[in-house]
Structure formats: structure tokens, C-alpha cells
Amino acid sequence: MSIRITCEHCGTRPLEEYVYGEVLDVPATIADPAERNLDRAFNHTNPEGPVPEAWFHLYGCRRWITIVRDTATDRIVD
Ligand SMILES: [Zn+2]
Numbered sequence: 678m679s680i681r682i683t684c685e686h687c688g689t690r691p692l693e694e695y696v697y698g699e700v701l702d703v704p705a706t707i708a709d710p711a712e713r714n715l716d717r718a719f720n721h722t723n724p725e726g727p728v729p730e731a732w733f734h735l736y737g738c739r740r741w742i743t744i745v746r747d748t749a750t751d752r753i754v755d
Pocket of ligand 1 (some may be wrong): 688734737
């Protein structure tokens with residue numbers, strides 16, 4: 678069974694139409710732009726449980742949507 682994501686503009690569509698875009702918080706204590714980019718690229722928290730995520734509907738309306746996905750089960754909670 679494939680994962681389907683509901684876009685508020687297009688309805689429920691297959692995962693393959695989307696691109697995942699995690700927006701990460703970089704600690705304010707990191708001031709150097711290069712170090713901020715490194716932290717953003719490699720220091721993911723990878724929490725287990727419900728996590729809000731941003732997905733870009735690339736092959737649909739080309740808008741960002743926010744969903745809550747349980748990273749332990751891969752089920753979309755909200
Ligand atoms: Zn859409």
C-alpha cells in the first residue's frame with residue numbers, strides 16, 4: 678500500500694507527487710553562515726513520534742502543505 682497525502686488544494690494524492698522539505702531550527706549560538714548551513718544539513722534531531730512536516734506538492738498545485746506524520750509508524754496523523 679502506498680502512502681497518500683491529502684493536499685488542501687488538490688485532494689488525496691500519491692506520495693510520489695510530493696517533495697519533502699524539513700525546516701530545521703539552527704541554534705542562535707551558531708553565527709557563522711557556513712557553520713549554520715552545516716548544522717542545518719547534518720544535525721537532524723530525528724525524533725520518534727508525531728512530527729509536523731512541510732511537503733511541497735511538486736506535481737500538483739506547487740504549494741507547500743503541512744502535515745503531522747508519526748515517524749515511528751509512517752502514518753499521517755493530521
Ligand atoms: Zn496540491
